[in-house]
Amino acid sequence: MKKNPHISKNVIRRLPRYLRKLDSLQANGVASISSAELGQQLGLTHSQIRQDFSCFGEFGQQGYGYSVNTLREEISNILGMTRGFNVIVIGAGNLGHALIQNFGFERYGFRLTAAFDVDPAVIGSEIAGIRVFPSDELPDYLSRNRVDIAVLVTPQDLANTVAAVLRDGGVRAIWNFTNAEIDIAAPDMLIENIHFSDSLLTLSYYLAYKQDVKPAPKTEG
Amino acid sequence: MKKNPHISKNVIRRLPRYLRKLDSLQANGVASISSAELGQQLGLTHSQIRQDFSCFGEFGQQGYGYSVNTLREEISNILGMTRGFNVIVIGAGNLGHALIQNFGFERYGFRLTAAFDVDPAVIGSEIAGIRVFPSDELPDYLSRNRVDIAVLVTPQDLANTVAAVLRDGGVRAIWNFTNAEIDIAAPDMLIENIHFSDSLLTLSYYLAYKQDVKPAPKTEG
Numbered sequence: 001m002k003k004n005p006h007i008s009k010n011v012i013r014r015l016p017r018y019l020r021k022l023d024s025l026q027a028n029g030v031a032s033i034s035s036a037e038l039g040q041q042l043g044l045t046h047s048q049i050r051q052d053f054s055c056f057g058e059f060g061q062q063g064y065g066y067s068v069n070t071l072r073e074e075i076s077n078i079l080g081m082t083r084g085f086n087v088i089v090i091g092a093g094n095l096g097h098a099l100i101q102n103f104g105f106e107r108y109g110f111r112l113t114a115a116f117d118v119d120p121a122v123i124g125s126e127i128a129g130i131r132v133f134p135s136d137e138l139p140d141y142l143s144r145n146r147v148d149i150a151v152l153v154t155p156q157d158l159a160n161t162v163a164a165v166l167r168d169g170g171v172r173a174i175w176n177f178t179n180a181e182i183d184i185a186a187p188d189m190l191i192e193n194i195h196f197s198d199s200l201l202t203l204s205y206y207l208a209y210k211q212d213v214k215p216a217p218k219t220e221g
Numbered sequence: 222m223k224k225n226p227h228i229s230k231n232v233i234r235r236l237p238r239y240l241r242k243l244d245s246l247q248a249n250g251v252a253s254i255s256s257a258e259l260g261q262q263l264g265l266t267h268s269q270i271r272q273d274f275s276c277f278g279e280f281g282q283q284g285y286g287y288s289v290n291t292l293r294e295e296i297s298n299i300l301g302m303t304r305g306f307n308v309i310v311i312g313a314g315n316l317g318h319a320l321i322q323n324f325g326f327e328r329y330g331f332r333l334t335a336a337f338d339v340d341p342a343v344i345g346s347e348i349a350g351i352r353v354f355p356s357d358e359l360p361d362y363l364s365r366n367r368v369d370i371a372v373l374v375t376p377q378d379l380a381n382t383v384a385a386v387l388r389d390g391g392v393r394a395i396w397n398f399t400n401a402e403i404d405i406a407a408p409d410m411l412i413e414n415i416h417f418s419d420s421l422l423t424l425s426y427y428l429a430y431k432q433d434v435k436p437a438p439k440t441e442g
Contacts, residue, residue, distance in 0.1 A: 012426055016419040024402075079422045080429030094322060098315030103417060108425070148428060149421075173428050175421055181245075190431070192424035196324060196415065198237040200370075200396055201300045203413035204329070205233055207369060207394050208301030210411070 007055045014052055015075055017042065022072040034065040081109035086146055090162055091153035092117040092132045095177060099151060100127045110149070114141065138162075142169025149173045156180045163189075228276045235273055236296055238263065243293040255286040302330035307367055311383055312374035313338040313353045316398060320372060321348045331370070335362060359383075363390025370394045377401045384410075 021042055025033060035046040042049075053059045056078055059071055076082060087110045089096050096115065105112040115132045117123060123134045133141065141147075142165075150171045154162055159180035166174060166189075173190040176182055182191050242263055246254060256267040263270075274280045277299055280292055297303060308331045310317050317336065326333040336353045338344060344355045354362065362368075363386075371392045375383050380401035387395060387410075394411040397403055403412050 013419065013423055015426065016416070016422040019422065020400075020402075020416070020418070078426065078429075080425035080432075081422070083425075083429055083432065085425060085428065094315050094319030098319055099417075101315060108418060108422065110421075110425075149424065172431075173424050175424055179241075181241075190424060190427050192420055194415075194417065194420050195237070195241070196320075197241070197329060198234065199413055199415050200331075201237040201240065201302070201329065202234055203370065203394050203396055203411060204301035204304075204306060204331075205236065205299065206411050207306065208299075208304055210393075211301075211304065 011052050011055055014044075015079055018052075019072065019075050019079065022068055022075065025068045026072065030068055032065045032067050038066070076109065079108075083109070083148075085110050085148035087112045087149045087151060088141075088147050089115040089130070089151040089153060090117075090135070090138070090166075091115075091155075092119070092122045092127060093153065096151070096153035097127055099153065099177075100130050113145065113147070116141075135162075138165055139169055142166070142171065147171045149175055152176045152178055152182075154178055160184050232273050232276055235265075236300055239273075240293065240296050240300065243289055243296065246289045247293065251289055253286045253288050259287070297330065300329075304330070304369075306331050306369035308333050308370045308372060309362075309368050310336040310351070310372040310374060311338075311356070311359070311387075312376075313340070313343045313348060314374065317372070317374035318348055320374065320398075321351050334366065334368070337362075356383075359386055360390055363387070363392065368392045370396055372396045372398070373403075374398045381405050 018038075021038065035049045038044075039046040039049050056074070059066055059074055087105055089100055089112070092100070092115045096117070100112065100115055112130055115127060115130050116135045116138050117132050118135045122132050125132050147166075147169070148171070150166045150173070152159060152162060152166075152174050156178050157180070159176070159178040160182060163174060163182045163186065164184050167184065167186040171189065173192070174182060176191055176193045179195055179197065181193075239259075242259070256270045259265075260267040260270050277295070280287055280295055308326055310321055310333070313321070313336045317338070321333065321336055333351055336348060336351050337356045337359050338353050339356045343353050346353050368387075368390070369392070371387045371394070373380060373383060373387075373395050377399050378401070380397070380399040381403060384395060384403045384407065385405050388405065388407040392410065394413070395403060397412055397414045400416055400418065402414075
């Protein structure tokens, strides 16, 4: 499987969507699917889909459609799910707890190895089998263990301080939930932000727009 | 403030990012900023910024830059933050709890009015002043109260059942955290999905790609 450095971000960001669809097809016992059918289910054209996949080589046989299992395997491989990346979670509050307990890192091939927090009430406890260590043990932990991805779920004002500790400890990527911009010097570290507000405000924009076009039928009260 | 129906999704999705930047400028006491400076801080060209803003009218005076306060007001108005949209949260588990307690809906002008859950352990309790009602009271609640946005944080297999209740109760938009596709017939309802896995897998793709280009310096252990 070749990786082309010139593949656009839009193609990359569609891959997890394909994966979700393939998971759902697998769950429904579908063994193969044509690009036309896959496109219809995803709201994409079949030529768009063939074009996306062609960035990575050939996935299907003309006229036979794609094998759901094979395609899922290829895509999960491209997405790094077969690398066994080690993951830690920094911050075991409600959101950190929810991610550890419900996200299902191992479903995507990640190895969740530890959590860190400052709260004595959670330090030493286990969440879904994952031990919560005191935050001040983080540098030592990083010196002894390879960590590929740190999930950052601390309060906003600690984000950059913790990011610096992670960088100095050789962590290669941060999945950032803090809503703070990570602006420490860390040219070698990958950062992926989840900004909840961006998503809600986009929804709110379209709702406001609809309200202007056609007043809502129900009245307040 | 005119809204142009032909404004691209990419422009809309940049607006919350402008808002975050303006919030941070406000917090740092910055009163005005040029499009060049704003562009530099956001990694966009100044012509891109001017082009984005021109979709909504004129925000700045040539040569004077933008007033941070005014620009923030205009953008929050465009994003529907001044409409006082009513919001409820369905599912008060860890993630729902985290959203209620930490997201800060009112910061964005939303009115969080109620939460719903099936768990007797949380029903009747309050989270950050928000009452948790039993889920079976949801239809009645919706018949008596206008709800603009429902935050869906239930287990995945309940997503579509709950979405149908919300649709029938006149809810106009769903902010969907369940990782399930909402595929009930609901042509009038807006749906915005947050797929955590899409974000993490994008990060994982780039990490795998970097690994192929240049082996990581640290060894496992």
